[in-house]
Amino acid sequence: MQTPILLSTPHMSGREQVYVQEAFDTNWIAPLGANVTAMEEQIKAYTNANAVCVTSSGTAAIHLALRLLEVGVGDTVFCASFTFIASANPIKYMGADVVFIDSEPETWNMSPEALGRALQDAKERGQLPKAVIVVHLYGQSAKMEEIVAVCEQYGVPIIEDAAESLGSTYKGQQTGTFGDFGIYSFNGNKIITTSGGGALVAKDPAMIEKAVFLATQAREEAPHYQHEQVGYNYRMSNVSAGIGRGQMEVLDERVAARQNIYRYYERSLSNVEGITMMPELAGTVSNHWLTTITLDVEALNMSPYDVMEEMKAANIETRVLWKPLHLQPVFEGTTFYPHDTTQSAICEQLFKTGLCLPSGSNLTEVELERVSKELSRILVESPSIAV
Incomplete structure (x- = not known):
């Protein structure tokens, strides 16, 4: 039988080992360290995002974005229907309801027409969604100009699920940077990988500061372990970020x-x-x-x-x-x-x-x-x- 040809496998450059070894040499194995900081700076420079937090997965990044937008029980979030389930699962983590929006034929991504009807209906009911999750499917950008315009018309924040589209552009701008929040995935099958991992980007750097806080178990500044909010273990490890640094270079x-x-x-x-x-x-x-x-x-x-x-x-x-x-x-x-x-x-x-x-x-x-x-x-x- 012939050798298997797989759908999308990791592609290492060799540089990754240099940064991983650095993590071992300095004994920074935990979810912080030079590699974490450097990878965040690389993503920021590449995408021109205002601020970045690398995470344990793209799903975790979506969850953090919803938490930062204070989505909760009784709220609604609109989401593209044609996507992997990780785009929508975090909505349920928050106890919110989801409304799904169809694709349009030119990009296969969220239909601005369907989104407009959904937002108008929601306004008439007096229950606009707390967020709209747009997905850039298989690397193709959604029609962001139209989607941003209709969301601004109704004052609804956008979360861009750019898990599959790092390196893709819309009118010269990197996908993931149009919305209030954007997320990337570095899963093993993505365009680049950290084995598992993701990133959250935001227009407001203060939101990323809060994301880092929530992603590190929401530990308060104190001489003991002080927690006043529910947090998560969502930060990327310094070892994984070492892989990411090498991958970002290629x-x-x-x-x-x-x-x-x-x-x-x-x-x-x-x-x-x-x-x-x-x-x-x-x-x-x-x-x-x-x-x-x-x-x-x-x-x-x-x-x-x-x-x-x-x-x-x-x-x-x-x-x-x-x-x-x-x-x-x-x-x-x-x-x-x-x-x-x-x-x-x-x-x-x-x-x-x-x-x-x-x-x-x-x-x-x-x-x-x-x-x-x-x-x-x-x-x-x-x-x-x-x-």
Whole structure:
């Protein structure tokens, strides 16, 4: 059997070991130290964010943002439906209710039209949400100009879930820096990794000071352990931040590699019927964290699951797109606003037709050729095309 080709694996540069060794040499293994401080400065410089706090995960960063916005029981938070569940789980941590917003077809991200209707309805009920969580899916920025405008109209803060989009830009500005808060993820499969980890960025540095306080168990200044608020163990370790420092140094290289992978697939699959590449909105630059496609399911007479199983048999990992959160059993009964009230939800259509292709920045051209040839073979030999 051929060597497995995986979806998105960590890609080390070798520099990471220098900073990890520094943590061991100085015996700073805890969630503070030179690596933590340096990585925060690197993120701040790269994204032009006002302030940064590195965390144990991207999920923890979202939780901290909601806590800083004083979300609680009886409150509502609007969230994109087409995303990983980590975008919405922290809303439930806070005891708040969630309203899900559909995607729009040009970016696959939150629909400004659906968001506008949802905010107007909420205003008429006298219960505007405490926050809107926007996601930049698979590295593609949402329509931030429209989303920021509608949120400002109603005075609602924005949390940008940029877990998948570090290095992506919208009209020249880094994703994650448009909202009141932005979050990044450094999970093992992301554009860069610290093994596990994340970051919270904010426009107001005072909010990041509070985030650091809450993320270190909300320990008060005192000669003993004094706690007046509930806190969390959410700070990144100095060892993990050492990995992050090395990864930040090659972030632009990793972005360029994934963009080249997207372009390779775009060229090699251009003549295969039934495939459409994920769009890239004008004025944006995607990091193409994952290259994703949609299939003409009816013409091919194949679902993404069928293709995924065929690729698996060839020892190639692919993955269907995110199942919309409003369809998840854990969120059964939640309110959902579609992009267009006259047709089926955009995110549901994408879920039924979409597939992620191997996209790791360490893939070789030989491996990319193998993926393209295998996918082409499967689709060309599909029951519909073969007839």
